[in-house]
Amino acid sequence: MKTIFSYLSPYKWLTITALMFMLIELSVELIQPLLIATIIDDGILAKNQQTIIFWGSIMLGCSVVSFFAGIINTYIASHVVQSYGYDIRQALFKKIQSFTMATFLKFPSSSLITRLTNDVTITQNLFFMGLRIMLRAPLIVIGSVVMSFFVNAYLAFFLVIGAPILVLFLYFMSRKGMKHFAKVQKSVDRVTRKVQENLQAVRLVKAYLRGHFESSKFAGVADVLKMDNVKAFRIMELILPVLLFVMNVSLMAVLWFGAKEIQAGGAQMGELVAIVNYAMRMTGAFSMFSFIIVFFSRAKASAERMEEVLVVEEGIEEISTYPVNAHPGVGEIEFQHVSFHYPTTDAPVLKDVSFTVKPGSKLAIMGATGSGKSTLLNLIPRFFDATEGNIFIDGVEVKDWPLKELRQVIGLVPQQSILFTGSIEENLGWGDSTATEELLKEAAKQAQIHNSIEQFPDQYETRVGQKGVNLSGGQKQRLSIARALVRKPEILLLDDSTSALDVSTENALWEALEDEQATMLVITQKIRTAKGADQILLLEEGIVSAYGTHDELMESSSLYREIAESQQEGDHHVESHS
Incomplete structure (x- = not known):
């Protein structure tokens, strides 16, 4: 005591x-x-x-x-x-x-x-x-x-x-x-x-x-x-x-x-x-x-x-309270033979993963549940450190980045949309507490949520219940995306963040994000979303099963073709009943 x-x-x-x-x-x-x-x-x-x-x-x-x-x-x-x-x-x-x-x-x-x-x-x-x-x-x-x-x-x-x-x-x-x-x-x-x-x-x-x-x-x-x-x-x-x-x-x-x-x-x-x-x-x-x-x-x-x-001393993040230096990089990400397992188990989640994402490009990450997609994203802002291998951002290993500066250049939209009790404006301001009202509205427009907010009686002053209980799943996802865009990040990580959006809203979102200079890593289960990416990374039980463009994977990967064909059959089934 x-x-x-x-x-x-x-x-x-x-x-x-x-x-x-x-x-x-x-x-x-x-x-x-x-x-x-x-x-x-x-x-x-x-x-x-x-x-x-x-x-x-x-x-x-x-x-x-x-x-x-x-x-x-x-x-x-x-x-x-x-x-x-x-x-x-x-x-x-x-x-x-x-x-x-x-x-x-x-x-x-x-x-x-x-x-x-x-x-x-x-x-x-x-x-x-x-x-x-x-x-x-x-x-x-x-x-x-x-x-x-x-x-x-x-x-x-x-x-x-x-x-x-x-x-x-x-x-x-x-x-x-x-x-x-x-x-x-x-x-x-x-x-x-x-x-x-x-x-x-x-x-x-x-x-x-x-x-x-x-x-x-x-x-x-x-x-x-x-x-x-x-x-x-x-x-x-x-x-x-x-x-x-x-x-x-x-x-x-x-x-x-x-x-x-x-x-x-x-x-x-x-x-x-x-x-x-x-x-x-x-x-x-x-x-x-x-x-x-x-x-x-x-x-x-x-x-x-x-x-x-x-008294915990190990496993503590040392984040400087001083202002971060302006980072001159452009958002290149490179994984070199990265493997990872969680501290509580020896079972590998990722095994010998290697790929490169060019600055300003978009990588779609696909795979079955439990294939290691979210874990891969978590290694970039160093929520966890890779067990083996190296991760580089703009040629600098993530472990050599000051933690505050590293996370300052990243915008994250988690799989589960988390909102905090407060106004919509306050939730958007989480992305950047110094952001102006104009910047918040600009991010909301990009995320296709501005019109919905304008229809609320109190608009941007509308109170959000605990975890966004008074909002729909799609509204929460779009607010989470807008919050990340407020940061003007060099790297944007989207963990299956458009699953609740309809086709037209999602298409409008991706079209609006084309003007962003950020390097994007997008976890998705939708082939139509993956088609719009510059590269597609297909994971199978933590191993890179395929890597390339949509057309390349349709030729080289039987697993990717199987996913694409199953979704096409589903789309045809929906059309026949509409």
Whole structure:
């Protein structure tokens, strides 16, 4: 937890101040039994009203001081904890943003969400409890023991006789609790992942009437979470009865032997009352120990999970914050004997891939599902690094490019069109935050989405729902293309980005993109789209099956001819029914 505690260091003086006010509260609480003993022995039993009024007034004054000290402590503790929560969330989110795609594969997105939300909240609660209760409870126990020996050492001995047993018991139970609450946090991850998956696929769930099935699956992971929580809290629930039993036995011993001491003249009534008072305070503090152990166990598990993210050193993208240099290149791409497999598996996705794309030309990439098309595109902006071989852009190997400068010259349209909550204008501005309104509209016109936007009541100020839920598939694809065009990229990567467009809209799009000077790599399943490319790369199980123009592949590749003929048959079938 050392890394997590380091985020409290900017607030160390506020923390110390909060602890000082907590100590004032504690001092008042420890002094009160002494004052009560004095009032009983020197006031009530001596029938001295003046003494009662004097020490009673001091008790009242101390209570007022304790009251205001508690308020100030709570105020400062709240400020420290909320500031810590803000800082740690910022640090976690910034760290996650720096992950390479390979590092992302090690952390499920649901787990990262839990660490940024639930785990941070749990550690916040721990630190707040620490400034208000967690330190106070053991200090009350220690202070009560010390003050008890100051009042009457003989009676205090009976009060602390069970302390060694309790210390060992609490140590054992806290170790068990930490282990079980670590399992609870993993179960929370699984629940979050299930909820996330279901909400993302809500249309599909409704379309296939799978709500009941999904509910039963959710009940399964929720039941595991419930049972993990039950096991953890069953262990914790054993703590309080044991603590109270030992303390009550000690208290009975104090009363039994205290009464004998008073009768024998070895102790005064006020001393016995003071010892009983300290015993009651110790019992109250011990009763909080079970809650403290629960909080600490959960917080330790959460802190370790957050620390796991914060200490990642390998698989971090180093992106300079300085402005990129103007790149004089023209967008030539060359793959030389490139092979690749994902970090989580040894199975090759690409094997000995070589090709060259001339500046300003268009390469269509085709192949069956799983043939490595999207993976090939991901290697260009270095989402992953090639396992073998070299990739060059304008004669410079991609690994030698500054990462920010490399990605600045690339416009990417992913297979799944991702839009963010905000206006259409804000989504287009993702391509270039400095782009003017005219540039945004120009890109929208090229992407064949401008007219659709103009028909919305709020036009470019129209709000886009989460992931573009209020837009059609074709509208989302065209907005994603426009966002990439805003960058004026030298290299444009289109990952099956026109699948939802009708023939006339797609033709208009490609015609508009002819004026672009960008080098284009287009993943497509459509022969009519591939025909318009300068070159076609056909992949089969990660290997280059064919490479050339449409006419060349029709002559040399049986697989390409088979794809072309199947699509021609499909087109004829559609025409015969139209």
